[in-house]
Amino acid sequence: MSPSSEIVIVGGGLAGLFCALKLDRPVTVLTVTPLGEGASAWAQGGIAAAIGEGDTPEAHAADTIAAGAGIVDPEIAQLIAEEAGQRIDDLLRYGVPFDRDLEGKLALSREAAHRARRIVRVRGDLAGKAIMAALVSAVRSNDEIRIVENWSLTSLRTENGRVTGVTGAIVGGRPTTIPARAVILATGGIGHLYAVTTNPVGSRGDGLAAAALAGAVLADTEFVQFHPTGIDIGRDPAPLATEALRGDGAILINGLGERFMPKLHPDAELGPRDVVARGVFAEIAAGRGAFLDARQAIGARFPDLFPTVYATCTAAGIDPTIQPIPIAPAAHYHMGGVKTDRDGRTSLAGLWACGEVASTGVHGANRLASNSLLEAIVFAARIADDVNGEIVPSSVSPADGDATAVAALLAPDTPAMMELRRIMSRQVGVLRDADGIASALAHLRAIDRDRAAPQALRRMAIAGLLVASPAWARHESRGGHARTDYPDANPSLQHRTILTLDKARAIADEAAQHVIEAAE
Known part of the structure; x- marks a missing residue:
């Protein structure tokens, strides 16, 4: 690749590709998997949109707020509900073959905790696959979008508090740094931190860990949604x-x-x-x-x-x-992530985030079904508008690179990674308690401190710390966070969690003392 790019998007799922198309200017998309093969393509249910007769964005927002167990940002819930129809129209223009009824109208289904039929689908359970196929086709035919596949993020480059590029490598290759004027994180979730997950191996939390290491503010990272089926x-x-x-x-x-x-x-x-x-x-x-x-x-x-x-x-x-x-x-979906504002901006200048890696405030403690794909496209479009307004185009072209797939596979789990996943499932999973979380934190913090540990393992441990630390500190059960030792919701804790990596490490060290005292 050439040494620089105007705009870099890290992630080739729905959020990343939709944002690239909406930017309508030179952009480089770096994706850890071959294009179209990430978690977005596995989404089955569809996209929530209040476009049916008698349904309203206000009703959709109300269902979102109710599902989020008291900590959804109501303004953001209303925002994505209001913009849903426009984004569905965008997908139709890109060629997504949503199901239609006999009158030719979009067919709508119902999912859990929705009070109306508002889910647009493709052949029942093929929404993700069909949406990604349409977007991949649109991206590959767009000369201003350069795709680099099998590229794994290791860190964000920062200068004076501003993100100025990304460091990573083609899987199996030498690390390189790509300077950029704007970096958009769309790296997906953390499900592969757990032994039982619906997420692919690429969902190890690399984007979350990289943002945390760069000093970004995070939010609601203790809330993990486990798909029941x-x-x-x-x-x-x-x-x-x-x-x-x-x-x-x-x-x-x-x-x-x-x-x-x-x-x-x-x-x-x-x-x-x-x-x-x-x-x-x-x-x-x-x-x-x-x-x-x-x-x-x-x-x-x-x-x-x-x-x-x-x-x-x-x-x-x-x-x-x-x-x-x-x-x-x-383990299915991470409600938390890198904290953003209504335009997808993070706490670090030059860095935006969208999709599952971001925490916009719309999901609260428990995501409403089929809001994830909607959130991805709404914020991808908003980020594109924001970046277009902030980054004045220059003569920089998208980074050179082969847009065809590289003959490499994402490295499989090592025994240490498998042990980390088992610990997360047992101790920071569907049900949690102080002793289990503290024990997990001790294991994760030991890897975090070990500078000789493989970098991929260390990034997984950091992502795990960001989940387990606020889980240990939140002495209640709310949404996707269920404590057997604190089974009830605590009204005084009805607020979002705001976190940094330094704070997560401090909580982990406090929990380690708990383990020592419990053993005495």
């Missing part, structure tokens, strides 16, 4: 049984054939994801197992309505038209 067939990542199945009437049962959600929430299977995930977890912990049963609600229509889930099940020897699907909670 990861398909439990021993695969890593765990395949996902989309929530739309429950929206279409599938139920949750245990190994005795008993429904268990009606006694846990008035909306039963369509309750908030954190409630449903804990219900599934409890059945598994009790030895009864948990299953998604679509036999009556969907039955023989399963292959046509949900082809991705059907193919996954049949490959594992399960026929979901006549058999319940074994499930387990899987």
